[in-house]
Amino acid sequence: VVDNFLEIAADTILQIPAGLVIKFGSNAQMSVSGKLELLGVIGEPVVFTSFHDDDFGGDTDGVGVDPATDPWSMVDLIVSPTYNGTQPATLDFQRTIFRYSSSGLGITNGSNVTYAPNIRDNTFELNGIGVNIFTGASGDTSPVLFSNTFIGNEYAVVAAAGSSITGDALPAIQSNLFQNQTNYPIALQGSVFPTYSGNSFSGNTYPAIAIEGTTHRNGSLPNVTGQGGVILPYVLKSNYTIGKGFTLSLPVE
Numbered sequence: 373v374v375d376n377f378l379e380i381a382a383d384t385i386l387q388i389p390a391g392l393v394i395k396f397g398s399n400a401q402m403s404v405s406g407k408l409e410l411l412g413v414i415g416e417p418v419v420f421t422s423f424h425d426d427d428f429g430g431d432t433d434g435v436g437v438d439p440a441t442d443p444w445s446m447v448d449l450i451v452s453p454t455y456n457g458t459q460p461a462t463l464d465f466q467r468t469i470f471r472y473s474s475s476g477l478g479i480t481n482g483s484n485v486t487y488a489p490n491i492r493d494n495t496f497e498l499n500g501i502g503v504n505i506f507t508g509a510s511g512d513t514s515p516v517l518f519s520n521t522f523i524g525n526e527y528a529v530v531a532a533a534g535s536s537i538t539g540d541a542l543p544a545i546q547s548n549l550f551q552n553q554t555n556y557p558i559a560l561q562g563s564v565f566p567t568y569s570g571n572s573f574s575g576n577t578y579p580a581i582a583i584e585g586t587t588h589r590n591g592s593l594p595n596v597t598g599q600g601g602v603i604l605p606y607v608l609k610s611n612y613t614i615g616k617g618f619t620l621s622l623p624v625e
Contacts, residue, residue: 474501513542524553554577
């Protein structure tokens, strides 16, 4: 059980065996500046969930608290300003289950080089955010999200680029299932330009992609096919500004 804050320091490798259940107390967080090696397999994933979740690892807290009312925070994969692409970092994050967190799996690039982990074959359910992508320095954040399942979260994927001096968030979102999110399945903030292929959308409260913030590069908003072959609209959640001197390309339907 992670009761408060657990840090996996830079140059440190933590190996997590198949089937292990890691529970988190209220607002608890795991921060990974080193490397996680996840050994989950089909039928025996690694589970990250709430201290109050009795469905995995039994009745740990001994009381009947609804885990949805007392979320834990996140597992944050961080590359620091000193990262140059050669130090240990989590480049493969696969075969896990995330439940009852507020911010899910964080992918945070604070370096000046591109960080492009593979996020595949995971299940994110009943979280505030499933995958939370953030670019905070000049390096791009370009994860590949492949064959993940997002069910019953508020948002499945949120991606943000910090300001005009940062790199961009450029996730590749491929062959994922987005089902029954209680808000938007995907929300983009700032200079964020994903690519999409082979995804499935159904039952989301707002079958659309939310956008807001300011762009600081040329980019495009591609067509994304939703449930029943309908193209998902882009919804301005708040102000959306195309930065001076940059072009935003919009597709024809």
